[in-house]
Amino acid sequence: MTAKQPGSKGRSTRGITLVDVARLAGVAPMTVSRYLNAPDAVREETRLKIQQAIVQTGYVQNRLASSLASNRSRLVAVVLPMVTNPLFSDTFQAINERLMQAGYQVLLGVSGYQSEQEQHLLDVILSRRPDGIILTGTLHTQASRARLRAAAVPVVETWDLTDDPIDMLVGFSHERVGSEVAQRLLRLGYRRFALLAVDDPRGLRRAQSLLDALTQAGIGDVQQQIFAGLPTLEQGRRGLAALLENDWPTPQTPPLMVVCTSDTLAHGVLTEAAARGLPVPERLGVMGFGDMNFASHTFPALSTVRIDGAQLGACAADLLLRRLQQPEQVAEIVDIGFSLIERQSTRAVF
């Protein structure tokens, strides 16, 4: 509560600064700064004096000022299409954990799935001068991508494997997911297929790739239900209900395989099937995507495509952190792959 003498043109007094701490500790401000940023560069005795002064004053460093002066914000922007999509939450969690541990903080950006305000979001983010940016998916407009390249900030794109990454990249091939799922299901004996999807860009690519592979195998008549919005249990139920309207599997027909672009949709399909007394896997097969934490515990257990979201996030954070420590590092591209998990929901007997 010491009343400071305002300078002739000074502003109203603010909180406790590093100068206050320095004065109390009887050292130069620069020494306090050293204590904060590299304690080992300060003598033990001095360190104690400063420590005491900090506790006594309740000083909290002002990182706005330190970021400005040092040209390092220790901020990393993480851009998600949607905070409510549980597919990304493991990734997000892992990213945040690693970054915090390394002394960085996460600035959140939510892009939505449409590209309208993308440029604006990007400017808002860049205005904070983050030391790095982690994108979920990739930016949609070329203008945005160019701006990001121009900003010369390290960027990691995730959850995808594109042709021309902005910088670093960690993901997997959605095309390969689609075709491998098709091949596996064909090998299991399925011949009748339906598709349940929501309209997110990567999910649609998986779906298209699946359809292509099926067509190549001579299966062209695949019923499709594509919804707008996020995948929900409700959409899954509705989707199956719609599919069954013109194709109700009887004991005589071979089982129908419903491929979903998300475990959540698939869970809804299982639920609707149970509600209608349609036995899975005997007359209906279900395939999900994501291997989310519930997939192995649905009834019956859900076959799906496993993506290790936590590993993906950890990898993205590590790539970025390594670059921040060694700016010369080349831009890596990491394919973390995926694996097909066969559980009860695809175990029809042919």
Next chain:
Amino acid sequence: MTAKQPGSKGRSTRGITLVDVARLAGVAPMTVSRYLNAPDAVREETRLKIQQAIVQTGYVQNRLASSLASNRSRLVAVVLPMVTNPLFSDTFQAINERLMQAGYQVLLGVSGYQSEQEQHLLDVILSRRPDGIILTGTLHTQASRARLRAAAVPVVETWDLTDDPIDMLVGFSHERVGSEVAQRLLRLGYRRFALLAVDDPRGLRRAQSLLDALTQAGIGDVQQQIFAGLPTLEQGRRGLAALLENDWPTPQTPPLMVVCTSDTLAHGVLTEAAARGLPVPERLGVMGFGDMNFASHTFPALSTVRIDGAQLGACAADLLLRRLQQPEQVAEIVDIGFSLIERQSTRAVF
């Protein structure tokens, strides 16, 4: 790529600044600043010149500098116990939406459910000088709460109704949830109860309040399964399995009511019941919490306690924004309440 002449003691050149834009537009830096912060205070003609200069240079404002100079960061820290808990994602989404719209950005803080590193997280957050802080739940240690009060930053606590809020508050009474659930279920005719909970502090308070109400009604023998960690479908299945080991409801016994502190656990209970052929609601009743988006679409549909997470988030953001506009505003406390939703899973016939 214009090589700037470094001052005698200058640092290596950085990006394009407001001064560069001003020079190109032929105005003073302050005029550019005005254009950015209050375009209406600048003449149309000048505005166009500046606009052009900005586009031409690709200038992006440096908010680190502007925050430092203006003592307003336009940053709001949002603290979550865990990013992967879907209970909070609607709230988080709503908060982020409102804040972005109002020109604020979200700085994420993940506290975990234990209080060990709470103080450190708090300092990390305060060091960015956020204009406000939104907490999910409340801080655990008195030291943290004191430090936050001392920082004189607007704070909104959410998802709870505590006795001594730090500042603003929006939530509901977990105690009342517990007792009202008990009373409702008793009125429905249930007399045999079991409890399934995870060890989050608010969930445990709901549970305790439920148990108290049941005891008052003369029902003291309530089997309990309390797990550590986040609520998952798997935990719900395991929980029911464990409960059934020493209490398998027969057609002769009155139905067993399993009250869960989370819809996700309840969903697991429904799943395990289906897997074991135990009919819900005839022999087993299930009650959830949260009314998450799947609750009305499980089979059978799940009775639960509805909390409007999106409304809660919007309310929290609005309280904060109002305070930021009118600092004299008193600290409001908002009880957003809850409602009991009766669906199929509690429709036993007595």
Next chain:
DNA sequence: ATGAAAGCGCTAACAT
């Protein structure tokens, strides 16, 4: 190991 000077990029406050 510590200090002094200069300046990061912007805006508040006071002109005009």
Next chain:
DNA sequence: ATGTTAGCGCTTTCAT
């Protein structure tokens, strides 16, 4: 409506 000056709180750079 626009310009001038000082300074936000810190760190870089150079000196001791």
